[in-house]
Amino acid sequence: MKKCLLCLGTLLLTLGVFTACQTSSPNDSQSKARTVEEIKQSGKIVIGVFSDKKPFGYVDSNGDYQGYDVYFGNRIAKDLGVEVEYVPVEAASRVEYLVSNKVDIILANFTVTEERKEKVDFTLPYMKVALGVVSSDKALITDVEDLKGKTLIVCKGTTAETFFTENYPAVNLLKFDQYSEAYNALLDGRGDALSTDNTEVLAWAIENEGFSVGIESLGNIDTIAAAVQKGNQDLLDWLNNEIVELGKENFFHADYEETLAPVYGEAADADNIVVESGVVQ
Structure with missing residues (x-):
């Protein structure tokens, strides 16, 4: 009997140690974000x-x-x-990846909103956007009122989802996790139109013949910024200083010319999209 009790005690102790190890994972919901010095010492930023x-x-x-x-x-x-390690995220997972410390920074077309500010810390902005709506040229949507009773494709966790849910409940929303799924749904005719940032729908329409951005600007002019885990003041301060310093060399205009201009051509103006040194003009 004593031997059985001893075995049972040993088993419970082992399970306790195992459970403790499991709940203290460095990437759990309570994990603290890394400082700039810790990132430098590791030799990699995620x-x-x-x-x-x-x-x-x-x-x-x-x-x-x-x-x-x-x-x-x-x-x-x-x-x-x-070195840099890039981790793929979806729109709806951006906040969670910072909260759970899966990444150090989010750079994923992250629109600054009051709701998101409660969960993450945003840097100074580096881009400005509004919502846009793209649809087939055969049934082009040119006014938001045209969407009533129709199906609008959006991605989960985006400002487009929030905007239409709050302001246009008569619009039927077809929601997807990934942008590739959303755009494929538009191509397949599963929705009448798709909405996300106007900079994105413009780029997509240029590369997909037969589709146009019928609504070029909807809602407020918002800003795009990097984000870090809430309370990571050290990394936030470093990034804000980086953005200010990069503005002195017109870095984000150079970024635009390298990555966006080849897509937009003359269809867009860099000054209407780019923000330098965190100052919105």
């Missing part, structure tokens, strides 16, 4: 980006990350003196 949102964050035919946000991420890593 940045969450989109993998299917050309030309802002995507994986090219060689398996490499490219795009406007990635161009910025590469410069951050260079100025920190570390």
